[in-house]
C-alpha cells in the first residue's frame with residue numbers, strides 16, 4: 386500500500402502521510418518521478434528500499450539510465466532510514482541486458498567517455514554501498530547485468546534464466562574491474578574459464594559455481610529478498626559494514642587509481658575497426674534473432 390508522496394525529478398518526498406491505524410504506519414515513498422525508468426520505493430517501516438529497473442525493452446544501461454541509477458543509489462545511501470536495498474526489474478523475463486551496445490557502436494567520443502565514467506561511478510557506488518544490497522534477479526542478466534548482480538551482497542534468482550560475463554561472445558574483453566568482481570565472487574578457476582568462454586550460466590549452473598546464492602520460483606524472488614534481508618539486519622550494522630569495506634576496498638581502490646586511464650583504454654579499444662565490426666555484427670544478430 387503506498388501512502389507516500391510521489392515526487393518528480395530529483396526531489397525526494399519530504400513528507401509521509403500517516404493515518405492513525407498501525408497498518409498505515411508503514412510509510413512507503415516513491416522517490417523517483419513518474420515516467421522514470423527507475424522506480425525507487427522506500428519502506429520506512431522495514432528500512433528496505435526496492436529499486437526496480439523499468440526501461441523497456443531490456444533495461445540496457447545507457448548514459449541516461451546509468452545517471453538515474455547513480456542518483457537513486459545516492460538517495461538510498463543518504464537516506465538514514467534505509468538499511469537495505471533490493472535491486473530488481475519490472476520488465477518481464479529481463480533483469481538487465483547489460484550495457485547498451487548502441488552506446489559503444491559508432492559512438493560520439495565525448496559521450497562514449499562520459500558513458501564509461503558514469504558506469505565506473507555507478508559500480509563504485511554499488512559495490513561500496515554501506516547498506517545491505519540484494520539482487521532479486523527475476524530475468525536474464527548478461528554482462529553489465531551480471532556486474533550489477535555480483536556487486537550486491539547477495540543474489541537470489543528465478544529459474545530458467547542466464548547470467549554471466551559474455552563479453553568475449555561479442556568480440557570484446559571484459560574490463561579488469563568486471564573480472565575482479567567475478568574473481569571475488571567465484572574464484573580464479575571459474576573466472577578464467579567463464580571470461581574466456583564468455584559463459585552465460587543457466588540459473589542452476591550459476592548456483593553451483595556460487596555466482597548466485599539462492600534459487601526461488603519467479604513469483605517469490607522479491608519476497609525471498611525481503612526475507613533474506615532480515616538475516617542481514619540481525620548483524621550489528623557497523624561490524625557488518627566494516628567487514629564489507631575491508632574486503633571490497635582494494636578492488637574499488639584499484640579502479641579509483643586508474644579511472645582516467647581506464648576511460649582512455651576503453652575509448653581506444655572500443656573504437657578500433659575490428660571491435661566496431663564485431664559490435665556491429667552482434668547488434669545485427671540481436672535484431673535478426675526474431676526474424
Ligand SMILES: CCCCC/C=C\C/C=C\C=C\CC(=O)SCCNC(=O)CCNC(=O)[C@H](O)C(C)(C)COP(=O)(O)OP(=O)(O)OC[C@H]1O[C@@H](n2cnc3c(N)ncnc32)[C@H](O)[C@@H]1OP(=O)(O)O
Nearest residue numbers: 442445482483484485486525527528529558560651671672
Ligand atoms: C584490453 C583493454 C580492454 C578494455 C575493456 C574495454 C571494453 C569492454 C567493453 C564493454 C563491456 C561491455 C559489457 C556489456 O554489458 S555488453 C552488453 C552485453 N549484453 C548482451 O550480450 C545481451 C544481449 N541481449 C540479449 O541477449 C537479449 O536481448 C536478452 C536475452 C537480454 C533479451 O532477449 P529478448 O528475446 O527478450 O529480447 P530481444 O528481442 O533480444 O531484444 C529486444 C530489443 O533490445 C535490443 N537489445 C538487446 N540487448 C541489448 C543491449 N545490450 N544493448 C542494446 N540493445 C539491446 C535488441 O536488439 C532488440 O532490439 P529491436 O530488434 O527491438 O530493435
